[in-house]
Amino acid sequence: MRTVITYGTFDLFHVGHVKLLSRAKELGDKLIVGVSSNEFNKLKGKNSIFPYEHRAEIVSSLKVVDQVIPEHNWEQKIDDIKRYNVDTFVMGHDWEGKFDELKEFCGVVYLPRTDGVSTTSLKKSLSAWNAQMEESLHASLDALKLIANQLGS
Numbered sequence: 219m220r221t222v223i224t225y226g227t228f229d230l231f232h233v234g235h236v237k238l239l240s241r242a243k244e245l246g247d248k249l250i251v252g253v254s255s256n257e258f259n260k261l262k263g264k265n266s267i268f269p270y271e272h273r274a275e276i277v278s279s280l281k282v283v284d285q286v287i288p289e290h291n292w293e294q295k296i297d298d299i300k301r302y303n304v305d306t307f308v309m310g311h312d313w314e315g316k317f318d319e320l321k322e323f324c325g326v327v328y329l330p331r332t333d334g335v336s337t338t339s340l341k342k343s344l345s346a347w348n349a350q351m352e353e354s355l356h357a358s359l360d361a362l363k364l365i366a367n368q369l370g371s
Contacts (some may be wrong), residue, residue: 220246222369223298224308225289228273229266234332238282242308242327245283250302251277252289261291300322 224246224325228235243249259266266273278286279335287298299307301321306325309317314328 219248220305221248221250221303222246222306222308223250223252223302223304225252225254225264225295227259227264228277229264229268231273231276235277237332238308238310238329239277239280240282243309245306248284249282250285250287250298250304251283252287252294252298253277254289258290295320296323343361 222242224239224242226235228251239251240247248363253270254264254266256260256266256270268276270286274286274288277283285302295317298304299314300323304324307317307320307323308327310331311328312331317326320326
């Protein structure tokens, strides 16, 4: 049995996550996914929308995922590879070269990301939408104040 492992935050879960995990599973018989803990995300300077428990539950619900483990720090990867007898370590291509030291312990594969979708782009879009809604709300409140003043005169 060939075991594959990958890691990620998996916040604002989207089709890019599904495709990456599906391609990772194609590289073996068992897919283990390390989901970054809330504490580790803080160390990485990331603010997750959803807590670890929710993100882990979403990932574990996928039929391609056989096991979910918490990711607590960068250093645990070698221990996990040994503990779970991992044959292949997988990450998105934006991490290319950053985990090559793991080739001493298993194969390392960097898979292409899905074009046009990322958690970062989703967060930026939501932030822009929020700013537009806030601006619209302020304009509406200003209009209501004007109407109230005219009615009160």
